[in-house]
Amino acid sequence: MKTVKSQFKFKGGVHPDYNKELARNQPIEKLATPAELVISMSQHLGAPAKCLVKVGDFVKRGQLIGEKNGFISVCVRASADGKVKAIEKRLGPAGGMADAVILDTTAKEEALAEGTETPTPSAPKGPILPPLDWKTATKEELLKRVEEAGICGMGGAGFPTNVKLSPPPGKRCEYLILNGAECEPYLTADYRVMLERAPRIRLGVEIMRKILGMPAVRIAIEANKPEAIKAMEEAFADIEGNVEIVVLPVLYPQGSEKHQIYATVKRIVPEPPALPIDVGCVVENVGTVAAISDAVELGEPLLERVTTVSGDAVATPKNILAPCGTKYSDLVAFCGGEKIPPAKIISGGTMMGFAVSTLDIGTTKTTSGLLLLSPSRVFQYSSQACINCGRCLRACPMNLNPAEISKAMEADDVKTAEDAHVMTCIECGACSFGCPAYRTITQFCRRAKASIRARMAAERAAAQAAAEKEKQKAEGAKAN
């Protein structure tokens, strides 16, 4: 094992204020189960899970309440004991409405005392899933465990981890890259996990190496986190095989999958639909790796995660280990409430996070942060016409022409945006960050991508319907 400095700097990128000192020295604190949990069926990328419970049901911590619904989907388990109070559409952090199970975690004891409902016999508290010995377990068993533990990428996108860990036939994983860059301003959740749960990360790496057929391992950490680098060096000191800690230059968006691959092994992922595995890489967030070791060794599914609650409008910024589905309001209350009324609330980091307008939202497996910013930190802009300064072109890490895309989308010209490769945009926000005309360039990109995706889906549906019709016709002809 050795520590090396990354030699490959990607083009573009920006240097936002990191503001990490607010929460970086706050050890992870565990939040007691809140009275109400809002557990979304759509905590991951892909199809929402199929709800398995109904109103009035009692569920136990770890019980399966949402079934994986398709190949790109992840199951959902109850993050606490409780009674299902309601199942309804709730607003998610990204603005969409999704089915959510509302759990009343206080109702249980009372109902048991009354004896009106048939209580589930209180089983002795043991592991939720039978623990596995990773050394003797087969690859398939380990993969299955990752799947049934409901693990998805915890860095933000929420891609199903078992899918990521099963390279399609003909493709081999040569490099397993651990993403510990955490380049988003304010967020320190991954940093704290690296400091406090280093042995778990090491175990997770060994399990993943086994599943992926012993690829080389690269642990990518930005240079501004020396303590995390040290913690990883200690944890991995005696590991065998090709393992390197790669110290990355401080540059946003270093935590992006594609840029990390470039910075560590100098490979370039082609345009979508290509995935990192097409260049022999699997990138996984450090939190996810720790979750994998918990799922295998302790039989503990992914039920809670560390979320950074920070910003200058919150009384005491903290890194909180909270059950998935904890309402934002409970997180803020745990931090001593608001210091000053926030002018902006962001779910996630300041660069890629989503502004939200209410604290009545439940956390998900991908909620890495919640930021409350005071009026002094929030700039009220109004967009102006592009002055062709070219800053966004220099900032874009994907080599796009954000100015052109934004101008095209202003005129609703999706075709031009598509020709300008907007689908490769990673929505990092670097373009909007530096634009002197305060143009909402990233939002234009998001909008273009949304309409292109909608069109593709419609085309697929039409093609499917046409094929169906052809088939029927052929069958009809045969019958005649």
Added chain:
Amino acid sequence: MVIAIVCIAGIGLVAAIALALADKYLAVREDPRIGMLTSVLPGANCGGCGFAGCDAYARALVAGTAPNGACAAGGDECAAAIAKILGVAAEATEKRVALVKCCGTRSEAIRIGDYNGICDCATAAMTAGGDKGCKYGCLGYGACANVCPKGAISVADGLAKVDKRLCIGCGKCVKVCPKKLIELVPASATIHVLCNNPDKGPNVRKVCGVGCMGCHLCEKNSGGKEAGHFTFQGFLAKVNYSNPPTDAMIVAKCPAKCMIEDAHFESGH
């Protein structure tokens, strides 16, 4: 000089004969009905029928791949004319017009944030579900007004409204609205519920002064459940447009004030 004239005239003659022959032997015979159909269609090219325009619809009709009542803009008259040309029975159509099922203006429905991103409903909806407190209501950024080929939609006070006299029922606005709150309703119906929020009454009241609370009074006052003028989705009353209520009294008795009786939909409250 003479030679030149003779040559040019000769070339002209040969070309004319060739063209005449080509017209006779190489002609692509178009079904004359296509032209006839195009002349009875409204020519609005609104795309409401599901085809690229009136001409494309006419061709689909002749090919037998489209129903003859698909032109909402032309209505019954048009369907009858089409049926006559094609020599088939007319399929009944009913003139339908768009209805924006929301009456939460800026003064009635609270806004819980300042949105200063792109002025477009779908994009605003992608940002925290929009700045309106009610997550089901009209955002008022006018995506529907922008696609309407007839200029029938106007946005005022954060709320879109359709002028029934101009609307041809093409359904483009229905497709574009991210909140899915525009519905095509029979033009003859006069009583409407202008709300799209199925939440419980108290939750609706928190975000909107004129939202439907699901109190069922409209149903009670119009002859009860058996009369079948209303259906309910959660705590939201919906007019049953195949059997719409006619008694204007129920409008005045709606405690939530989200019902209207209005010939043109534009006046609201």
